[in-house]
Amino acid sequence: MEPFEAAKLAVKALSDKQAADIRLLRTEELTVLADYFLICTANSTPHVRTLYDEVDKVLSQAGMEPLRREGSRNSTWLLLDFGCLVVHIFQREAREFYSLERLWNDALDIDISDIIKA
Numbered sequence: 001m002e003p004f005e006a007a008k009l010a011v012k013a014l015s016d017k018q019a020a021d022i023r024l025l026r027t028e029e030l031t032v033l034a035d036y037f038l039i040c041t042a043n044s045t046p047h048v049r050t051l052y053d054e055v056d057k058v059l060s061q062a063g064m065e066p067l068r069r070e071g072s073r074n075s076t077w078l079l080l081d082f083g084c085l086v087v088h089i090f091q092r093e094a095r096e097f098y099s100l101e102r103l104w105n106d107a108l109d110i111d112i113s114d115i116i117k118a
Contacts, residue, residue, distance in 0.1 A: 003028075003035040003084035006064055008115050010087055013058040014040050015116045019051050019089070022116065025107035034086040037107065039100055041092050045074055051089045052078045 007024055014022050019040035028035035042048040056066060059082060070079035076094040080087040088100060 001062060001064055006059060006062070006082060006085050007036045007038060007110075008112075009058055009062055010038050010055050010085060011112050011115045013054045014038070014051055014087075014089075017051050017054045018043075018047075021095075022112060023101060024110040024112050025101070025104055026110055027104060027107045030104065030106055034081070035084045036110075037086050037088065037100065037104060039088045039090070039095070041090055041095050043091070045076065045091065048075065048078055048089050048091060049073055052080065052087075055080055055087050055089075 011022060011024060019042060022038070022040045025037040025039070026035065027033065027037050040051065042051050059066075064082050066080045067083050068079075068081040070081070071077055076091040077098070078089045090098070
């Protein structure tokens with residue numbers, strides 16, 4: 001599966017489960033870590049887990065298993081690393097503290113409004 005197709009599936013999964021402030025950053029020209037970083041906000045610890053589980057399920061069903069999973073089930077930040085795509089799921093306070101968008105401000109911010117509306 002192409003990296004952007006995987007990112008679109010993950011965006012849709014997050015949107016369907018009511019993730020807030022979803023951002024897709026194209027990082028392929030900035031780092032070897034991943035082609036895309038997907039960042040979103042959850043409103044509670046259970047919501048973080050729900051979003052995490054949904055992205056894991058949707059991409060696994062599409063044939064993409066995570067290379068790494070980071071964070072404990074009670075974390076305010078969970079991460080799924082699919083190689084070409086890294087998904088960051090934060091509670092609001094953790095997202096503001098780590099401010100990944102600021103750290104990766106040279107990344108191209110992809111317009112995902114058509115994916116979320118679909």
